[in-house]
Amino acid sequence: MKLDTNLHHIETANDWKKVLEENENVMICCGRMGPMCIPVYGVMEELEEEYKHIKFADMPFDSPEATVIRNAPEANGFMGLPFTMYYKKGKVVKATSSIQNMDQVRSILDQHLPKSN
Amino acid sequence: MNSTNHFDVIVLGAGPAGLTAGIYLSRAKLSTLILNQGTVGGQLILTHEIANYPGVELTSGYKLASTMKKQALSFGATIKTVSQNPVIFDEGPVKIVKVGDTEYTANAIILTLGGSPRMLGVKGEIEFKGLGVSYCATCDGEFFSGKEIIVVGGGNSALEEAVSLSKYATKITIVHQFDNFQAFPAYVDEAMSNEKISFVMETEVVEFAGNERLEKVLLHNKKTGTREWLKTDGAFIFIGYQPNTETLKGVVSLNQNGEIIVNSDMETSVSGIFAAGDSIAKRYRQVTTAVGEATVAALASAAKVYEIKKELQLTN
Numbered sequence: 001m002k003l004d005t006n007l008h009h010i011e012t013a014n015d016w017k018k019v020l021e022e023n024e025n026v027m028i029c030c031g032r033m034g035p036m037c038i039p040v041y042g043v044m045e046e047l048e049e050e051y052k053h054i055k056f057a058d059m060p061f062d063s064p065e066a067t068v069i070r071n072a073p074e075a076n077g078f079m080g081l082p083f084t085m086y087y088k089k090g091k092v093v094k095a096t097s098s099i100q101n102m103d104q105v106r107s108i109l110d111q112h113l114p115k116s117n
Numbered sequence: 118m119n120s121t122n123h124f125d126v127i128v129l130g131a132g133p134a135g136l137t138a139g140i141y142l143s144r145a146k147l148s149t150l151i152l153n154q155g156t157v158g159g160q161l162i163l164t165h166e167i168a169n170y171p172g173v174e175l176t177s178g179y180k181l182a183s184t185m186k187k188q189a190l191s192f193g194a195t196i197k198t199v200s201q202n203p204v205i206f207d208e209g210p211v212k213i214v215k216v217g218d219t220e221y222t223a224n225a226i227i228l229t230l231g232g233s234p235r236m237l238g239v240k241g242e243i244e245f246k247g248l249g250v251s252y253c254a255t256c257d258g259e260f261f262s263g264k265e266i267i268v269v270g271g272g273n274s275a276l277e278e279a280v281s282l283s284k285y286a287t288k289i290t291i292v293h294q295f296d297n298f299q300a301f302p303a304y305v306d307e308a309m310s311n312e313k314i315s316f317v318m319e320t321e322v323v324e325f326a327g328n329e330r331l332e333k334v335l336l337h338n339k340k341t342g343t344r345e346w347l348k349t350d351g352a353f354i355f356i357g358y359q360p361n362t363e364t365l366k367g368v369v370s371l372n373q374n375g376e377i378i379v380n381s382d383m384e385t386s387v388s389g390i391f392a393a394g395d396s397i398a399k400r401y402r403q404v405t406t407a408v409g410e411a412t413v414a415a416l417a418s419a420a421k422v423y424e425i426k427k428e429l430q431l432t433n
């Protein structure tokens with residue numbers, strides 16, 4: 001199960017673990033190919049060049065392995081796709097539910113996953 | 118001011134219309150800058166399946182937009198993502214576009230700003246987005262299984278989506294600001310015959326509230342002037358689309374709906390400023406209409422640029 005984006009794809013819980021272990025700063029968008037999710041993938045693709053210190057990835061919401069995100073305590077109460085998680089050193093530093101625009105994503109990245117740290 | 122850059126044409130917006138203009142202009146060897154806010158591809162990327170774009174078999178809007186972007190770049194167009202609103206100044210044959218500290222100039226501008234879903238713009242709407250407030254039934258419907266929700270709106274989308282949400286929710290209240298629906302009668306009939314759906318007419322949502330997620334909405338009855346809290350687990354908002362022309366007020370002529378008025382060359386009320394796609398005043402909004410109008414705008418603006426260049430050569 002893979003999403004049709006140009007981002008790095010996370011397909012299994014093992015992939016997810018590996019990405020978090022190998023990268024200090026990670027943003028993962030867990031969704032489907034729907035109107036609330038696609039703009040977030042688009043924003044991530046556009047920001048990939050600029051935020052080289054961050055690993056950008058997607059994960060299919062319907063994959064049984066996506067429980068690593070769907071059931072995360074930080075996603076408790078989320079009722080809108082996609083679930084987007086921001087990790088620093090393997091820990092969730094921010095999580096959002098539903099569509100986010102470029103400015104919103106940028107402001108989270110600058111605040112929680114800044115370049116200098 | 119940090120820098121000054123001159124282009125033959127500046128295109129504002131990189132949806133299907135803007136990308137088409139970029140393809141035509143850069144193929145005609147005109148230096149072309151496309152400034153885009155948001156995701157390149159515009160509303161096209163929101164379309165799961167495109168089945169009505171001639172010559173292209175069933176594809177996703179995302180793929181079609183990626184190909185359009187690739188084409189525009191391959192012919193030499195420059196695409197820049199901006200987070201601030203571009204501001205236009207008309208100096209006759211030279212147009213100035215300012216984005217923050219950066220100033221760009223061009224001999225013509227094409228406006229392809231498209232449209233966006235309308236938000237209610239009331240207290241709590243942004244705070245509870247994804248925590249009970251939603252704009253997409255197919256995306257988020259399943260989170261409301263066994264729950265009571267409201268649907269805001271009275272057009273085709275609102276009534277159609279209310280019916281589709283009845284697969285999940287136990288009770289749906291349609292809240293509409295007028296005393297009649299704007300939707301096609303067939304959609305109204307279907308919603309009315311659905312026993313899970315009830316209606317609150319002539320009423321507006323004025324606030325969303327809750328703790329960790331949405332718990333209630335404040336309703337304002339326009340007829341009686343009374344306000345009442347309604348407990349709800351979710352609110353789906355379908356109140357139509359609006360043109361992204363807020364920043365164009367006072368720059369070009371807009372109609373009462375905020376849509377850009379153009380002539381048959383897609384030229385606006387200002388000479389040298391053209392427009393195409395969903396942000397112009399028209400009846401049908403499709404990818405094919407957007408790319409068709411953008412083709413006209415690109416060719417007409419190219420003719421204008423050649424005219425200006427010729428005049429400048431004659432006077433020099």
Ligand SMILES: Cc1cc2nc3c(=O)[nH]c(=O)nc-3n(C[C@H](O)[C@H](O)[C@H](O)COP(=O)(O)OP(=O)(O)OC[C@H]3O[C@@H](n4cnc5c(N)ncnc54)[C@H](O)[C@@H]3O)c2cc1C
Pocket residue numbers: 035129130131132133134135152153154155156157158159160161163164165166167168169202203229230231232233361364393394395396402403404405407
């Ligand atoms: C869910 C959905 C399904 C659809 N399905 C179909 C279909 O099956 N077939 C079909 O033909 N059509 C379909 N449409 C309609 C089609 O997507 C639009 O008609 C088309 O995308 C309009 O193109 P556009 O370039 O005019 O505007 P848009 O696609 O809206 O693009 C405008 C671009 O300009 C950007 N922008 C906005 N303001 C500014 C600014 N101030 N400065 C710079 N950039 C700015 C926007 O972010 C966007 O990237 C659908 C639309 C939706 C929402």
